[in-house]
Amino acid sequence: MPKIDRKxxxxxxxxxxxxxxxxxxxxILHHEDELRPFETDALSAYKQKPLLVVFPENTKEVxxxxxxxxxxxxxxxxxxxxxxxxxxxxxxxxSILLCLGKFNKILNxxxxxxxxxxxxxxxxxxxxxxxxxxxxxxxxxxxxxxACSIGGNVAENxxxxxxxxxxxxxxxxxxxxxxxxxxxxxxxGGKTYDSEGYDFLGLITGSEGLLCVITEVTxxxxxxxxxxxxxxxxxxxxxxxxxxxxxIIASGIIPxxxxxxxxxxxxxxDDFVKAGYPRDAESMLIVELDGTxxxxxxxxxxxxxxxxxxxSSSIKISKNEKQRLKFWAGxxxxxxxxxxxxxxxxxxxxTIPRGKLAEVLKEIRRLSKKYNLPVANAFxxxxxxxxxxxxxxxxxxxxxxxTEKFGADILKYCVKVGGVLTGEHGVGxxxxxxxxxxxxxxxxxxxxxxxxxxxxxxxxxxxxxxxILRKCAEEGRVHVHRGKTKFPDIPRF
Amino acid sequence: xxxxxxQNFPTYQDSDSTEYPKSEKEVSSFIKxxxxxxxxxxxxxxxxxxxxxxxxxxxxxxxxxxxxxxxEYLPEELYIKVKAGTSMQQIEVELKKNNQQLAFEPVDxxxxxxxxxxxxxxxxxxxxxxxxxRRFKSGSVRDHVLxxxxxxxxxxxxxxxxxxxxxxxxxxxxxxxxGSYGTLVALTEITFKVLPAPxxxxxxxxxxxxxxxxxxxxEKSISSSNDISGAIxxxxxxxxxxxxxxxxxxxKLNDLKQDGSITAIRIEGSKNSIEQRIKNLINELKIINxxxxxxxxxxxxxxxxxxxxxxFFSSSKNSIIRIVIPPSEGSNLIYQFSNKFKxxxxxxxxxxxxxxxxxxxxxxxxxxxxxxxxxxxxxxIKNSDYLPYVEDVFTINRERxxxxxxxxxxxxxxxxxxxxxxYTGI
Numbered sequence: 001m002p003k004i005d006r007k008x009x010x011x012x013x014x015x016x017x018x019x020x021x022x023x024x025x026x027x028i029l030h031h032e033d034e035l036r037p038f039e040t041d042a043l044s045a046y047k048q049k050p051l052l053v054v055f056p057e058n059t060k061e062v063x064x065x066x067x068x069x070x071x072x073x074x075x076x077x078x079x080x081x082x083x084x085x086x087x088x089x090x091x092x093x094x095s096i097l098l099c100l101g102k103f104n105k106i107l108n109x110x111x112x113x114x115x116x117x118x119x120x121x122x123x124x125x126x127x128x129x130x131x132x133x134x135x136x137x138x139x140x141x142x143x144x145x146x147a148c149s150i151g152g153n154v155a156e157n158x159x160x161x162x163x164x165x166x167x168x169x170x171x172x173x174x175x176x177x178x179x180x181x182x183x184x185x186x187x188x189g190g191k192t193y194d195s196e197g198y199d200f201l202g203l204i205t206g207s208e209g210l211l212c213v214i215t216e217v218t219x220x221x222x223x224x225x226x227x228x229x230x231x232x233x234x235x236x237x238x239x240x241x242x243x244x245x246x247x248i249i250a251s252g253i254i255p256x257x258x259x260x261x262x263x264x265x266x267x268x269x270d271d272f273v274k275a276g277y278p279r280d281a282e283s284m285l286i287v288e289l290d291g292t293x294x295x296x297x298x299x300x301x302x303x304x305x306x307x308x309x310x311x312s313s314s315i316k317i318s319k320n321e322k323q324r325l326k327f328w329a330g331x332x333x334x335x336x337x338x339x340x341x342x343x344x345x346x347x348x349x350x351t352i353p354r355g356k357l358a359e360v361l362k363e364i365r366r367l368s369k370k371y372n373l374p375v376a377n378a379f380x381x382x383x384x385x386x387x388x389x390x391x392x393x394x395x396x397x398x399x400x401x402x403t404e405k406f407g408a409d410i411l412k413y414c415v416k417v418g419g420v421l422t423g424e425h426g427v428g429x430x431x432x433x434x435x436x437x438x439x440x441x442x443x444x445x446x447x448x449x450x451x452x453x454x455x456x457x458x459x460x461x462x463x464x465x466x467x468i469l470r471k472c473a474e475e476g477r478v479h480v481h482r483g484k485t486k487f488p489d490i491p492r493f
Numbered sequence: 494x495x496x497x498x499x500q501n502f503p504t505y506q507d508s509d510s511t512e513y514p515k516s517e518k519e520v521s522s523f524i525k526x527x528x529x530x531x532x533x534x535x536x537x538x539x540x541x542x543x544x545x546x547x548x549x550x551x552x553x554x555x556x557x558x559x560x561x562x563x564x565e566y567l568p569e570e571l572y573i574k575v576k577a578g579t580s581m582q583q584i585e586v587e588l589k590k591n592n593q594q595l596a597f598e599p600v601d602x603x604x605x606x607x608x609x610x611x612x613x614x615x616x617x618x619x620x621x622x623x624x625x626x627r628r629f630k631s632g633s634v635r636d637h638v639l640x641x642x643x644x645x646x647x648x649x650x651x652x653x654x655x656x657x658x659x660x661x662x663x664x665x666x667x668x669x670x671x672g673s674y675g676t677l678v679a680l681t682e683i684t685f686k687v688l689p690a691p692x693x694x695x696x697x698x699x700x701x702x703x704x705x706x707x708x709x710x711x712e713k714s715i716s717s718s719n720d721i722s723g724a725i726x727x728x729x730x731x732x733x734x735x736x737x738x739x740x741x742x743x744x745k746l747n748d749l750k751q752d753g754s755i756t757a758i759r760i761e762g763s764k765n766s767i768e769q770r771i772k773n774l775i776n777e778l779k780i781i782n783x784x785x786x787x788x789x790x791x792x793x794x795x796x797x798x799x800x801x802x803x804x805f806f807s808s809s810k811n812s813i814i815r816i817v818i819p820p821s822e823g824s825n826l827i828y829q830f831s832n833k834f835k836x837x838x839x840x841x842x843x844x845x846x847x848x849x850x851x852x853x854x855x856x857x858x859x860x861x862x863x864x865x866x867x868x869x870x871x872x873x874i875k876n877s878d879y880l881p882y883v884e885d886v887f888t889i890n891r892e893r894x895x896x897x898x899x900x901x902x903x904x905x906x907x908x909x910x911x912x913x914x915x916y917t918g919i
Contacts, residue, residue, distance in 0.1 A: 190869075193628055196870045197893060199671055199673075200893075200900075250568060250569035253689070254689060423657070423659035439663065442650060447663055450664060
């Protein structure tokens with residue numbers, strides 16, 4: 001992480017008294033005990049208490065806090081609901097943690113323009129809840145949707161199980177109000193489709209809190225489809241399941257959701273929620289189709305035929321909404337089910353071309369043996385997003401290090417077969433050092449230049465996403481020959 | 494002036510001023526050379542959309558048209574990777590063989606701007622980010638670019654994204670490329686997301702409606718669960734002296750009645766599903782007693798191609814303006830134009846195209862003020878002989894300009910890529 005500014009930490013009392021002039025005293029937390037709940041996000045393996053925590057109540061306060069911090073060279077880490085899985089809102093010892101928890105209101109529901117304006121602290125699910133009485137919903141549905149905030153969704157470009165058909169956050173966002181590190185408040189986009197000029201909205205979506213703080217979002221809402229049905233299909237091998245996925249897509253069907261689980265996870269989740277999964281199957285698919293009644297019937301029939309051609313061992317079609325939700329209940333309980341089986345688990349998040357699934361799962365099995373750690377696999381098969389859940393016991397010596405190495409090997413393999421390091425959880429601190437696997441120095445330097453263009457002193461969420469190049473060199477990814485680096489002109493920090 | 498001084502003069506062009514690099518490496522070395530000697534360059538593809546944006550003259554032109562060819566197309570993985578100079582026509586032909594398509598519906602601006610069909614290149618599509626009628630359902634060009642490679646203003650080869658739809662590794666620079674008019678990067682490679690083409694498409698036409706009722710029907714259709722993929726209004730009125738837009742001459746289709754204004758709704762999918770949805774729409778919109786036509790796939794396709802490619806403006810010598818607004822503001826805005834312009838409404842009210850006879854810069858700015866006030870933006874797409882030049886082709890405010898300038902510098906510190914194409918100073 002960036003060098004800790006001890007002098008700044010020594011000035012903590014002065015900083016608190018300065019901040020009191022900007023925001024209410026009850027919205028500043030600075031006692032050690034108050035700070036503890038904020039020492040980690042959902043990547044709980046990493047912990048660090050911030051210097052202090054602030055809860056601004058409006059955009060003006062955010063702007064004044066940022067502009068003060070910019071002037072005083074104080075690092076700022078923004079935080080939504082803290083459900084991120086890559087350590088994106090892990091505090092730094094000398095940073096102010098800026099929590100958007102007080103931004104919790106839906107400001108405008110506009111059915112005529114089919115959008116909702118919400119403050120960033122509003123949870124993902126409550127947007128759908130606010131419009132579902134009129135038959136509308138907000139499409140991206142990350143598994144943490146009950147708790148994760150919409151501002152955090154924008155920062156991470158969250159996906160969910162429906163992103164193949166309905167896109168991720170970036171495809172469902174129309175506008176945002178943001179504050180840059182120098183305190184400038186900007187409105188990007190609005191209620192229009194596309195905005196002219198450089199696509200700043202696209203740039204900030206998924207920027208992991210490095211470019212600006214989001215203080216308001218405008219998202220698209222969609223009318224719910226007339227009919228939704230799901231098919232639960234078992235296979236006696238991973239390969240058959242993988243081929244079935246590819247052939248469904250190749251036949252021209254875009255399911256609204258297509259999830260795959262391996263045997264370990266079928267058992268774990270079925271034990272956990274009794275979802276009625278085919279326990280003898282090596283892999284299982286949930287294929288969800290939506291549209292008009294007739295259309296769904298037709299599609300289900302086509303999917304059934306493709307499954308049979310790929311030697312499916314069992315097929316169940318949801319007869320009603322209750323059964324459809326039951327099919328999903330197991331999948332949605334994948335994380336707690338693993339938690340039930342093992343003291344700790346570590347969730348990875350690579351994306352691969354769908355056709356490489358069997359190959360990647362085989363490699364994961366090999367690695368699992370090599371590291372002697374069990375692994376269960378959940379796969380957003382429709383969009384190629386793979387979530388291996390590595391099970392370990394943090395009380396064992398070096399277990400976390402071993403698990404992280406295992407995870408890194410999986411992600412490197414994802415990149416090797418043409419995939420990427422992270423599909424929806426973000427790079428954060430977790431995958432920072434792996435960026436060199438996907439990008440070369442030119443690519444990374446260009447991204448860092450954008451960061452500098454918007455945050456000249458690199459104070460906003462520093463130490464996240466981009467590798468500290470020295471570390472890359474230490475890990476042997478940059479070849480160092482007789483003490484001379486290959487790219488001496490690149491700053492090391 | 495010495496030859497060297499001449500060559501280095503920003504607007505100097507000689508007969509050898511166009512370079513045709515054949516590889517990414519060559520693009521990089523050209524730009525490195527120009528970067529060193531501070532020579533501004535104009536980036537072009539096929540030139541089909543060269544007239545969009547501010548007109549610029551640079552010492553050198555870098556044509557990417559020789560960087561052409563499909564590099565990788567995996568239908569079951571739903572992506573196609575192409576060199577930036579590949580013609581869109583070639584891409585679409587290839588996709589059609591596998592019943593796939595680019596869902597953002599590439600627009601053929603050749604007819605409007607150069608009087609002959611030309612979809613341009615992949616790079617040009619990305620640079621302009623102008624999408625067809627399916628935009629409100631499927632997104633625009635920016636939603637279909639999975640990754641790219643290109644050369645920045647320092648001559649460095651950079652890349653971002655990949656070939657998969659779910660990817661949050663690093664900033665999403667693909668989005669920044671879309672609509673940047675070649676001012677950030679000379680694109681060399683683009684990966685597009687592709688989708689299955691619908692089996693069939695039908696169009697439900699409601700005849701002879703006024704703007705309010707037409708927009709009401711469009712809004713109701715988009716807000717229904719019938720998953721429609723096109724929603725336009727082509728008015729017959731007003732009659733504007735000097736304007737050439739004529740819907741009757743453009744749409745001569747057997748099943749399309751010639752009866753005043755056209756309100757058209759497109760439904761795509763399987764045959765059964767389309768039939769069910771049209772039935773639903775007729776019920777939900779309560780239009781059973783109105784004068785309607787239904788275009789089946791063959792005629793429906795021709796209809797939407799003509800709409801998408803703005804064929805009703807093709808013989809126009811007037812200014813053509815593109816306006817994007819929140820959909821609910823459509824009819825109010827049209828009222829404010831008090832019958833001075835011919836117009837057509839797309840995206841269910843969110844996109845308005847104007848044909849303006851003897852438009853002055855003051856009138857253009859007055860349109861812009863009205864549009865900005867309701868949260869939209871205006872682009873001059875085609876100049877007329879009457880108004881051959883406007884200073885601000887695009888809409889921007891001070892704050893966004895400053896931001897844009899910072900971003901531009903991070904890619905192109907000396908401002909040598911398409912300088913001034915979008916705004917003075919960028």
